[in-house]
Amino acid sequence: MQGMDVLHSMKNGQQYSVLNFDRDAGATSIDIYDYKTLSKTKTLVSSANLKDLRYFSDYKFSSDESKIILATNEEAIYRRSSLGHYYVYNISDSTATIISTDKIQEPTFSPDGTKVAYGLNNNLYVKDLQTEVTLQITADGEKNKVINGITDWVYEEELSFVRAFEWNKDSNQIAFLRFDETNVPEFSMDVYGTGLYQTQQVFKYPKAGEANSEVSLHIYHVNDKLSKQVLVQKTYTDFYIPRIKWTNNADVLSAQFLNRKQNELDLWMINSKTNKTNLVLTETDDAYVDVTDNLTFLKDNSFIWTSEKDGFNHIYHYDKKGALINQVTKGNWEVTSYYGYDDKSGNIFYQSVENGSINRDVYSVKLNGRNKKRLSKNEGTNNADFSADFSYFINTFSSASIPTRYTLNSAVSGDVIKNIKDNEALLGKLSAYKISKKEFTTINVNGNDLNMWMIKPLDFDASKQYPLFMTQYSGPGSQSVANSWNSANDYWYQSLAQQGYIVVCIDGRGTGFKGAKFKKVTQNELGKYEVEDQIEAAKILGKRTYIDASRVGIWGWSFGGFMSSNCLFKGNNVFKMAIAVAPVTSWRFYDSIYTERYMTTPQENASGYDENSPINHADKLKGDFLLVHGSSDDNVHLQNTMRLTEALIQADKAFDWAIYPDKNHGIYGGNTRLHLFKKMTNFINENLGDKIKNN
Numbered sequence: 001m002q003g004m005d006v007l008h009s010m011k012n013g014q015q016y017s018v019l020n021f022d023r024d025a026g027a028t029s030i031d032i033y034d035y036k037t038l039s040k041t042k043t044l045v046s047s048a049n050l051k052d053l054r055y056f057s058d059y060k061f062s063s064d065e066s067k068i069i070l071a072t073n074e075e076a077i078y079r080r081s082s083l084g085h086y087y088v089y090n091i092s093d094s095t096a097t098i099i100s101t102d103k104i105q106e107p108t109f110s111p112d113g114t115k116v117a118y119g120l121n122n123n124l125y126v127k128d129l130q131t132e133v134t135l136q137i138t139a140d141g142e143k144n145k146v147i148n149g150i151t152d153w154v155y156e157e158e159l160s161f162v163r164a165f166e167w168n169k170d171s172n173q174i175a176f177l178r179f180d181e182t183n184v185p186e187f188s189m190d191v192y193g194t195g196l197y198q199t200q201q202v203f204k205y206p207k208a209g210e211a212n213s214e215v216s217l218h219i220y221h222v223n224d225k226l227s228k229q230v231l232v233q234k235t236y237t238d239f240y241i242p243r244i245k246w247t248n249n250a251d252v253l254s255a256q257f258l259n260r261k262q263n264e265l266d267l268w269m270i271n272s273k274t275n276k277t278n279l280v281l282t283e284t285d286d287a288y289v290d291v292t293d294n295l296t297f298l299k300d301n302s303f304i305w306t307s308e309k310d311g312f313n314h315i316y317h318y319d320k321k322g323a324l325i326n327q328v329t330k331g332n333w334e335v336t337s338y339y340g341y342d343d344k345s346g347n348i349f350y351q352s353v354e355n356g357s358i359n360r361d362v363y364s365v366k367l368n369g370r371n372k373k374r375l376s377k378n379e380g381t382n383n384a385d386f387s388a389d390f391s392y393f394i395n396t397f398s399s400a401s402i403p404t405r406y407t408l409n410s411a412v413s414g415d416v417i418k419n420i421k422d423n424e425a426l427l428g429k430l431s432a433y434k435i436s437k438k439e440f441t442t443i444n445v446n447g448n449d450l451n452m453w454m455i456k457p458l459d460f461d462a463s464k465q466y467p468l469f470m471t472q473y474s475g476p477g478s479q480s481v482a483n484s485w486n487s488a489n490d491y492w493y494q495s496l497a498q499q500g501y502i503v504v505c506i507d508g509r510g511t512g513f514k515g516a517k518f519k520k521v522t523q524n525e526l527g528k529y530e531v532e533d534q535i536e537a538a539k540i541l542g543k544r545t546y547i548d549a550s551r552v553g554i555w556g557w558s559f560g561g562f563m564s565s566n567c568l569f570k571g572n573n574v575f576k577m578a579i580a581v582a583p584v585t586s587w588r589f590y591d592s593i594y595t596e597r598y599m600t601t602p603q604e605n606a607s608g609y610d611e612n613s614p615i616n617h618a619d620k621l622k623g624d625f626l627l628v629h630g631s632s633d634d635n636v637h638l639q640n641t642m643r644l645t646e647a648l649i650q651a652d653k654a655f656d657w658a659i660y661p662d663k664n665h666g667i668y669g670g671n672t673r674l675h676l677f678k679k680m681t682n683f684i685n686e687n688l689g690d691k692i693k694n695n
Contacts, residue, residue, distance in 0.1 A: 013389025280322030375414030508533030527612035630663030
């Protein structure tokens with residue numbers, strides 16, 4: 001599969017850059033291409049020409065594109081965070097200067113390109129690129145106690161960001177979050193490695209109902225070398241600050257505050273000169289309010305915002321004081337991505353599911369909500385990367401039958417100007433294999449039409465009966481039934497189909513892109529309605545003449561493993577077998593932000609936690625069960641599997657299990673994934689199929 005790595009639209013709007021790797025030379029480069037011709041015009045920088053930099057894995061331009069931060073020696077910390085060595089490459093003289101000999105986090109240019117701020121050892125630093133003097137701007141950072149400018153574990157995992165600092169547009173102020181983790185309980189994991197003694201990783205992890213970090217907002221004034229804490233008058237004392245963003249006024253910072261229950265989100269405007277704070281917008285919901293990444297400030301500091309307050313996620317335009325100007329998009333469909341606003345044409349560009357919840361299309365619409373235009377032409381999944389001046393976009397398209405295609409399109413008409421990459425060679429390779437069509441339909445379950453796909457054996461014979469193997473994830477707001485090209489697991493499902501299984505995936509209640517009511521029906525009861533839907537769907541499918549209702553299995557990973565465990569236990573007269581990989585087995589063991597968003601706290605909702613937790617239904621196991629976990633899973637802790645294992649033992653239930661040493665939630669590295677999927681395939685064949693061994 002061919003792709004476009006680290007695509008960046010140059011500020012002239014006529015060119016874009018891509019990170020390329022030269023396998024023969026073993027070097028990486030940033031290459032510049034013209035939108036109109038798609039031809040490469042120059043190599044901006046190549047590691048082959050840098051004596052201290054053998055390769056780089058990522059890059060970021062300064063605002064004026066005269067300098068580039070190049071990343072190398074990156075090592076993952078958690079899901080989104082990493083440490084690395086970073087160089088500033090100066091395009092004018094082709095020099096590369098290391099920012100710090102220490103491995104650092106999230107180096108970020110000031111807008112004027114004269115400084116770089118970064119995180120190191122839980123503190124924030126600013127390096128002046130002209131004088132090469134580095135200033136430490138916080139001093140109280142300490143492992144497992146205080147973090148400045150970088151998020152803690154639970155913010156990174158559940159609020160999806162790592163860099164918790166932002167430059168203002170004049171490059172003279174830095175807003176940052178400070179996390180005091182002192183009272184957050186610690187979690188520890190043994191790391192077995194290859195030494196005589198194991199080591200231990202200890203980190204702060206707030207489980208549901210436990211103490212979170214105390215987070216505070218600060219503004220550092222670069223010229224005065226002083227920090228000031230920002231205080232706002234909230235009605236709640238336990239809260240999150242999920243987003244901060246400077247407005248077009250260099251002295252006005254926006255900050256989103258979210259109460260711990262996550263059913264009230266407040267947008268504040270903070271004047272860093274006067275210290276005056278104004279609450280401009282409040283979103284409330286009976287269940288929870290999603291945090292938006294789509295806040296965009298226009299030249300007059302009016303702003304664009306997305307919200308599902310009318311029951312579906314849509315785009316809104318507010319004035320700078322928070323008064324609604326208009327709702328830009330409307331309808332019983334969801335906006336799924338917001339791409340930006342072009343102040344020249346007055347167009348907003350976005351992606352939505354208006355053409356069916358399993359599809360994605362690219363649209364433009366005027367700021368006043370008029371002249372909506374569908375820009376993408378093909379049915380499937382379309383995603384856009386717009387040029388800086390919104391004259392072009394690179395459309396990434398795929399469907400279940402067409403691998404990813406990249407095309408250059410007009411932002412006015414959506415018409416294809418040129419094809420970039422089409423991956424036709426991949427289709428040619430796949431033609432040598434037995435590939436079944438992925439059939440999309442809906443199935444009516446418990447009064448709802450649920451999206452479903454089915455893969456049948458290539459030699460399917462409706463007069464025969466086949467075992468049914470169900471796959472799902474089912475987490476809140478998620479989607480597994482999508483009209484897009486194969487994921488890695490799809491090839492496994494094709495393999496199972498050719499071994500004689502019918503493979504099915506169904507998105508039940510609680511999943512996304514069908515409106516807030518459908519998604520939030522599972523509130524306070526995770527694992528109730530979702531499990532009921534999978535069990536009932538299995539019963540309905542089992543009545544089809546070509547499905548053997550005595551041989552039905554289900555599997556899932558993470559939330560999907562929580563589901564597959566519950567389905568086997570609660571649906572013990574429906575499912576013959578299940579596989580659960582890295583499952584949550586009690587929501588009491590999972591983190592505060594994710595769990596409480598949907599369940600409130602265990603103290604408030606004990607029954608919701610316990611009645612739907614697999615560890616409390618282990619005694620119902622009748623079928624065949626395979627339980628899998630990585631011992632270094634920092635996300636869904638091995639504790640989940642150990643507690644379920646103990647419950648099964650005490651219930652005197654036979655089951656199979658596997659622990660992958662020192663593997664995290666993804667369970668990969670070396671031969672690991674191959675071993676895992678062989679193990680799962682053999683388990684399926686032994687318990688649903690004809691005992692075919694894959695050695």
